[in-house]
Amino acid sequence: MLKTNRTVTPADDAFWPAYIQAVLASSSAQQEVLTQAERDVLAERRRQVDVEGWTAEHDDERDPGVLVSAAAAYLLYAADTLHPFSQGDGRFSNKPPICWPFDRSWWKPESPRIALKKGIALALAEMDRIDRDPGDESGHSHLNGGDL
Known part of the structure; x- marks a missing residue:
């Protein structure tokens, strides 16, 4: 205990x-x-920081919502690939969804599982960015796990 x-x-x-x-x-x-999927998501977030250099300071320079927009793009790719009638026409592997906020060269979904891993890790990065800015426009406390 x-x-x-x-x-x-x-x-x-x-x-x-x-x-x-x-x-x-x-x-x-x-x-x-933790399940294997949870460990993989946390490892991906760590890789984004350690290998790509997407540190808290770097993420804080982004406009609100940019990281979660990237997350959404990866999740849409996974949904579209796993269930083609979900959101698109199955072509997100060639071209990112319209919500993708970065240069096309950064779009690397690879497979539905990898896209899910990247998307969830990016969503965690957005949540961390929100938590570091408790005075944002929402007027809610994000510290200690508060909700928007």
């Missing part, structure tokens, strides 16, 4: 972030808690 100086319950706002950190602190616990 989570060790703290006071008793916390799952109803307390402080419980879940501390609990998740405590669980993830153990690498063996991390392997038991």
